[in-house]
Amino acid sequence: MDTLPENVLRPLQRTLDLFEVTPDTVREGVAYFIRQMEEGLEHDSDSHDYLPMIPSFITHIPDGTETGLSLAADLGGTNFRICSVELNGDHSFNLEQYKTKVDKQYMVGTLESLFELLARLVRYFLSQHHQDQLQSSEKLKMSFTFSFPLDQTALNKGTLIRWTKGYDVPDAVNKDIVDLFQKELDKLALPVQIVAITNDTVGTMLANAYSSLSGHKTVLGAIFGTGTNGAYAEKLSNIKKLDPSVVQKLQKFGIDDMIINTEWGSFDNKLEFLPVTIYDEIVDSETANAGVHLYEKRILGMFLGEIVRLVILDLHKRHLILEGYEQMETSLKLVSSSSSLVSLTNLPRRATTKRLSHRVLSEWAFPTEALSRIEVDDTKGLKVTELVLSETLHLNTTLQDRIIIKAVAHAVTSRAAYLLSIAIAAVVLKTGRLGITLENGEVKPTKLNDELVEVGVDGAVVEFYPGFKEKLIEGLGWSQLGDAAKRVVVTIAKDGSGVGAALCTNSHIE
Numbered sequence: 001m002d003t004l005p006e007n008v009l010r011p012l013q014r015t016l017d018l019f020e021v022t023p024d025t026v027r028e029g030v031a032y033f034i035r036q037m038e039e040g041l042e043h044d045s046d047s048h049d050y051l052p053m054i055p056s057f058i059t060h061i062p063d064g065t066e067t068g069l070s071l072a073a074d075l076g077g078t079n080f081r082i083c084s085v086e087l088n089g090d091h092s093f094n095l096e097q098y099k100t101k102v103d104k105q106y107m108v109g110t111l112e113s114l115f116e117l118l119a120r121l122v123r124y125f126l127s128q129h130h131q132d133q134l135q136s137s138e139k140l141k142m143s144f145t146f147s148f149p150l151d152q153t154a155l156n157k158g159t160l161i162r163w164t165k166g167y168d169v170p171d172a173v174n175k176d177i178v179d180l181f182q183k184e185l186d187k188l189a190l191p192v193q194i195v196a197i198t199n200d201t202v203g204t205m206l207a208n209a210y211s212s213l214s215g216h217k218t219v220l221g222a223i224f225g226t227g228t229n230g231a232y233a234e235k236l237s238n239i240k241k242l243d244p245s246v247v248q249k250l251q252k253f254g255i256d257d258m259i260i261n262t263e264w265g266s267f268d269n270k271l272e273f274l275p276v277t278i279y280d281e282i283v284d285s286e287t288a289n290a291g292v293h294l295y296e297k298r299i300l301g302m303f304l305g306e307i308v309r310l311v312i313l314d315l316h317k318r319h320l321i322l323e324g325y326e327q328m329e330t331s332l333k334l335v336s337s338s339s340s341l342v343s344l345t346n347l348p349r350r351a352t353t354k355r356l357s358h359r360v361l362s363e364w365a366f367p368t369e370a371l372s373r374i375e376v377d378d379t380k381g382l383k384v385t386e387l388v389l390s391e392t393l394h395l396n397t398t399l400q401d402r403i404i405i406k407a408v409a410h411a412v413t414s415r416a417a418y419l420l421s422i423a424i425a426a427v428v429l430k431t432g433r434l435g436i437t438l439e440n441g442e443v444k445p446t447k448l449n450d451e452l453v454e455v456g457v458d459g460a461v462v463e464f465y466p467g468f469k470e471k472l473i474e475g476l477g478w479s480q481l482g483d484a485a486k487r488v489v490v491t492i493a494k495d496g497s498g499v500g501a502a503l504c505t506n507s508h509i510e
């Protein structure tokens with residue numbers, strides 16, 4: 001960056017500053033996040049004003065000694081997976097699974113075609129791995145991991161609030177998902193009973209608690225995959241929106257906690273806190289669920305590459321980058337007039353040669369994996385970056401272009417990591433497990449302790465993006481957790497949702 005001329009450096013810096021997250025921002029975000037959690041625990045899950053905070057009706061947090069065989073079906077962003085999981089009672093398990101991509105035609109088709117497909121896939125799995133079970137009169141318990149916002153009223157009852165992640169089967173909205181799936185399983189006379197519907201984050205939390213050998217309590221299960229979300233255990237007495245008769249029934253069994261699916265992708269849908277750049281607005285407008293899950297759209301892998309692509313186009317339009325390419329008036333959809341950038345589109349034209357490639361003008365053309373290669377490029381002349389930009393966006397770049405694009409990639413992903421630390425810090429503080437909590441924005445001690453807690457996360461960005469996890473942890477230290485953040489152990493809970501779903505059947509109370 002030091003080598004950039006002043007007339008480029010200054011306007012570039014103004015753009016990079018739009019992505020800056022300071023320790024104060026993190027603290028403000030944490031306080032606001034906790035307020036949104038509290039509101040969500042009191043009110044209906046289907047609102048834009050606070051976090052959905054969906055009661056999962058899962059009340060048993062495993063300790064690794066659980067045993068038994070159960071089935072788990074998992075419909076996520078891209079795949080449908082069916083597994084049978086045998087828990088061995090010693091933190092270990094045996095798993096058989098079948099995974100297949102869900103065709104676009106089913107993701108946006110009718111509800112009958114989608115659930116009929118899922119039932120047929122369950123039959124196929126049983127015929128391959130549990131042929132004997134197909135003839136059995138005893139039903140196998142199955143958990144269904146359904147990673148979309150649900151209004152859940154019992155362990156095996158949940159109506160769909162809205163689709164996310166590219167799904168759009170309109171007639172399934174507001175319907176009970178277990179009912180729809182069970183009907184199709186019954187039509188095929190399969191000996192399978194869905195006893196639980198759950199979210200992938202709940203499964204991740206349970207799987208981490210079951211598999212962990214560290215002895216630390218798992219306080220949060222989180223996903224940063226095609227979507228982002230987190231689940232944690234909350235005291236029944238704090239879940240004000242739960243039917244009191246349910247609370248009484250559970251308390252009779254000596255149960256005090258229930259796992260809550262926060263659906264934090266929806267944090268601050270009203271945009272009272274989150275940073276808003278023109279690039280965020282454009283990205284949102286490009287998605288099927290515009291106007292919601294706005295936190296998710298600033299954090300997740302698939303969005304980061306797109307934000308960087310839009311910044312590149314904007315910098316080009318402002319004559320700060322890619323000067324060898326012709327200016328194209330349509331190269332950046334400026335959907336908002338709120339940005340000062342708009343006025344910069346009137347700069348004089350310069351002598352130009354080439355047109356920008358179709359790739360760089362195409363939505364979603366810049367994969368996050370490319371960003372990670374750019375961020376670690378320490379070669380002389382940024383040769384790796386040169387190759388990546390040429391391969392992915394078909395761009396020929398000068399060294400100066402590459403220095404700028406690298407700085408943009410760094411700014412966009414740093415913002416994502418620090419924003420993510422807000423959700424994690426807020427949940428850890430809300431549990432009070434580290435000996436501190438936040439009440440009306442003030443840090444309050446709870447029970448003094450020096451225990452370590454575990455946060456199980458699943459997701460490629462945290463796992464593979466260079467420096468992402470470190471920034472996330474740095475952000476936790478900036479939060480009201482302060483020094484206590486050092487006692488948060490972030491572990492990678494790979495593919496936990498299958499095992500976790502199987503563990504849900506342990507919360508089944510007849």
Ligand code: BGC
Pocket residue numbers: 076077146147148149164165199200201223224225226227228229230263265296
């Ligand atoms: C969904 C959540 C899910 C998350 C991670 C989000 O888009 O709304 O239910 O847990 O993705 O898969």
